[in-house]
Amino acid sequence: MTTRLSDVAARAGVSVKTVSNVINDYPHITSQTRAKVEAAIAALDYKPNVSARSLRKGRSDFIALAIPEMASPYFAELGAAISRAAKRRGITVLIDQTEGEAAAEKLVLDGMRGQLIDGIIFSPITTAPAKIGLADTAKPLVLLGERHPGGHFDHVAVDSVQASFDATTHLISIGRRRIAAIGVGGGAGTGTVRRKGYRKALKAAGLEHDPALELAGTGYHRDDGAASMRELLALPEPPDAVFCFNDLLALGALRTLADAGLSVPGDVAVVGFDDIEDGRYHSPSLTTISPDKEWLAENAVGVLLDRIAGNGAADRRDLTVPYTLQIRESTNG
Amino acid sequence: MTTRLSDVAARAGVSVKTVSNVINDYPHITSQTRAKVEAAIAALDYKPNVSARSLRKGRSDFIALAIPEMASPYFAELGAAISRAAKRRGITVLIDQTEGEAAAEKLVLDGMRGQLIDGIIFSPITTAPAKIGLADTAKPLVLLGERHPGGHFDHVAVDSVQASFDATTHLISIGRRRIAAIGVGGGAGTGTVRRKGYRKALKAAGLEHDPALELAGTGYHRDDGAASMRELLALPEPPDAVFCFNDLLALGALRTLADAGLSVPGDVAVVGFDDIEDGRYHSPSLTTISPDKEWLAENAVGVLLDRIAGNGAADRRDLTVPYTLQIRESTNG
DNA sequence: CCGGATTTCTACAACGATTGACATCGCTTG
DNA sequence: CAAGCGATGTCAATCGTTGTAGAAATCCGG
Numbered sequence: 015m016t017t018r019l020s021d022v023a024a025r026a027g028v029s030v031k032t033v034s035n036v037i038n039d040y041p042h043i044t045s046q047t048r049a050k051v052e053a054a055i056a057a058l059d060y061k062p063n064v065s066a067r068s069l070r071k072g073r074s075d076f077i078a079l080a081i082p083e084m085a086s087p088y089f090a091e092l093g094a095a096i097s098r099a100a101k102r103r104g105i106t107v108l109i110d111q112t113e114g115e116a117a118a119e120k121l122v123l124d125g126m127r128g129q130l131i132d133g134i135i136f137s138p139i140t141t142a143p144a145k146i147g148l149a150d151t152a153k154p155l156v157l158l159g160e161r162h163p164g165g166h167f168d169h170v171a172v173d174s175v176q177a178s179f180d181a182t183t184h185l186i187s188i189g190r191r192r193i194a195a196i197g198v199g200g201g202a203g204t205g206t207v208r209r210k211g212y213r214k215a216l217k218a219a220g221l222e223h224d225p226a227l228e229l230a231g232t233g234y235h236r237d238d239g240a241a242s243m244r245e246l247l248a249l250p251e252p253p254d255a256v257f258c259f260n261d262l263l264a265l266g267a268l269r270t271l272a273d274a275g276l277s278v279p280g281d282v283a284v285v286g287f288d289d290i291e292d293g294r295y296h297s298p299s300l301t302t303i304s305p306d307k308e309w310l311a312e313n314a315v316g317v318l319l320d321r322i323a324g325n326g327a328a329d330r331r332d333l334t335v336p337y338t339l340q341i342r343e344s345t346n347g
Numbered sequence: 348m349t350t351r352l353s354d355v356a357a358r359a360g361v362s363v364k365t366v367s368n369v370i371n372d373y374p375h376i377t378s379q380t381r382a383k384v385e386a387a388i389a390a391l392d393y394k395p396n397v398s399a400r401s402l403r404k405g406r407s408d409f410i411a412l413a414i415p416e417m418a419s420p421y422f423a424e425l426g427a428a429i430s431r432a433a434k435r436r437g438i439t440v441l442i443d444q445t446e447g448e449a450a451a452e453k454l455v456l457d458g459m460r461g462q463l464i465d466g467i468i469f470s471p472i473t474t475a476p477a478k479i480g481l482a483d484t485a486k487p488l489v490l491l492g493e494r495h496p497g498g499h500f501d502h503v504a505v506d507s508v509q510a511s512f513d514a515t516t517h518l519i520s521i522g523r524r525r526i527a528a529i530g531v532g533g534g535a536g537t538g539t540v541r542r543k544g545y546r547k548a549l550k551a552a553g554l555e556h557d558p559a560l561e562l563a564g565t566g567y568h569r570d571d572g573a574a575s576m577r578e579l580l581a582l583p584e585p586p587d588a589v590f591c592f593n594d595l596l597a598l599g600a601l602r603t604l605a606d607a608g609l610s611v612p613g614d615v616a617v618v619g620f621d622d623i624e625d626g627r628y629h630s631p632s633l634t635t636i637s638p639d640k641e642w643l644a645e646n647a648v649g650v651l652l653d654r655i656a657g658n659g660a661a662d663r664r665d666l667t668v669p670y671t672l673q674i675r676e677s678t679n680g
Numbered sequence: 681c682c683g684g685a686t687t688t689c690t691a692c693a694a695c696g697a698t699t700g701a702c703a704t705c706g707c708t709t710g
Numbered sequence: 711c712a713a714g715c716g717a718t719g720t721c722a723a724t725c726g727t728t729g730t731a732g733a734a735a736t737c738c739g740g
Contacts (some may be wrong), residue, residue: 296602
């Protein structure tokens with residue numbers, strides 16, 4: 015049924031070892047033999063058995079990507095980019111939805127799928143920094159998102175403080191003075207870090223920061239953004255701008271503003287973070303921080319594979335993803 | 348480094364096979380032995396090696412899901428649902444992005460990842476029906492999307508003709524008479540089938556169908572929808588309603604309408620297909636056909652696992668996914 | 681206390697690919 | 711001509727788990 019190495023060897027008239035040598039690019043092989051073997055491989059449509067290979071070599075060429083949820087556009091786009099980047103290098107990505115459950119995250123961290131995967135790219139949401147720091151993973155791990163101080167893992171992320179500073183400063187530059195922030199309480203550290211940049215920008219512009227304008231919400235989805243925006247509109251003195259810590263929150267906020275009959279950016283300007291496709295097509299289109307997702311994917315995979323290959327004696331890597339501020343209609347009607 | 352079965356056996360003072368028996372729920376084991384073994388497993392934090400198990404058993408408990416692109420919201424939501432459904436049964440899903448390339452689809456079909464995966468759920472976009480019919484896959488395969496006549500695979504999908512009929516009839520029922528269709532040329536058969544339902548509804552209502560109102564476009568994304576809508580608006584006699592064959596097309600169309608300063612549904616009513624989250628939050632929110640994705644996921648996985656388990660002598664299964672028409676602002680302002 | 685049935689457990693051989701130690705064999709080369 | 715090298719083959723062991731077959735332990739009625 016299944017073709018195996020010995021079948022190929024038989025057909026090519028060589029030994030099993032030689033076929034294996036061809037496949038694994040052993041240096042000393044005549045082009046003739048190589049050709050014969052490759053012909054046989056093609057003829058029989060031979061595919062090495064991944065299980066057997068991985069069992070013997072201890073390498074599977076599979077990596078895992080653990081994200082909170084793949085139905086969330088940012089993570090979907092990220093997952094797509096990472097899959098592509100990995101495929102380019104002959105690596106397969108296994109996507110793990112943690113659904114923000116600490117249990118699932120822990121499982122991913124130490125379970126590691128029965129030694130199948132060679133390493134993991136982890137975008138935590140629940141797991142506390144300390145826990146991650148302690149986790150003694152057998153396999154290489156690259157961390158996405160906010161940095162966890164004291165962690166000893168490689169790390170790839172945008173400079174959230176600076177990006178948030180830029181986003182807020184942009185709102186100030188178009189004349190807004192009462193600027194709210196939505197999402198200050200969410201994500202593993204994300205809320206805290208982005209708030210830092212937000213406050214810094216207010217301070218730099220000589221604006222007081224009003225605690226009533228900082229909304230935590232319960233999550234990072236459209237409905238959380240919509241709910242937070244409703245709270246803001248209910249204030250005695252509503253804001254004239256909102257910086258939402260991700261695009262989904264912003265889209266939810268826009269919905270609430272539309273329902274309230276307010277004009278964007280006329281009455282309230284809105285900025286998001288992530289640059290997901292929905293935001294580009296929304297009317298009004300969404301001004302947002304746009305991290306270079308291809309760069310992120312490429313480098314996260316690169317760093318992980320370096321580590322797997324054992325070029326890991328080197329220090330912990332800490333890469334900063336380039337980003338731009340995409341100014342669109344929601345601040346520039 | 349890695350704990351293996353023999354380590355557990357040594358610690359529990361039994362044979363390797365006995366440990367294996369405990370793990371695999373072999374019937375005849377004393378509760379004493381079982382307890383000892385389980386204690387040892389817990390103490391050593393033993394995790395079976397997936398590769399070895401799969402090599403020996405010929406089963407990996409991995410299935411693949413091949414979709415055109417995971418960054419597309421519908422597929423992202425579907426992938427999330429299928430992953431969850433599989434996880435509930437202890438199965439891991441490997442997601443394959445074919446990016447609509449025939450080559451990639453073929454690869455998925457016969458490559459089958461070196462015998463690792465036990466079966467595949469395939470949502471084709473390029474691969475011609477005939478090809479699929481011929482593909483002699485070694486592993487069980489469940490097909491999503493439009494049915495391919497003559498295929499010998501299990502199949503799970505909504506009744507697109509009926510759903511499209513309903514969508515179009517809804518537009519007629521709110522008084523529209525000049526109803527366009529966007530997406531008639533796309534997807535592996537999708538465009539054709541949905542157009543069928545669309546035309547059927549027009550006919551049932553005694554309306555002529557105008558070929559100028561049927562736009563093929565080049566794809567199924569927002570920009571395709573936006574472009575098609577621009578074409579429609581440029582007509583001497585533009586439509587008063589549009590049925591878009593998926594939600595992304597509809598969202599693109601809405602964007603064009605907003606740019607043109609037209610009101611929805613006042614000037615033009617819009618219906619989509621898929622019920623992705625973006626559509627629910629858009630303003631105006633999008634009327635759409637809402638397939639029960641949980642049902643779809645649950646059943647696609649179920650059928651595939653039945654087949655893998657060998658309960659497959661039975662005839663080809665052909666399941667129809669329940670759907671509802673979600674009436675929202677884009678037709679009911 | 682025995683013979684046989686049953687339960688509980690163990691030794692051994694696979695699964696398919698890789699790798700290392702050697703053995704060949706045919707050429708080149710000093 | 712012997713040594714050296716390149717290109718392949720032989721053989722056996724190994725990765726961790728599980729199916730097969732059978733051994734050992736236990737139980738039963740008589």
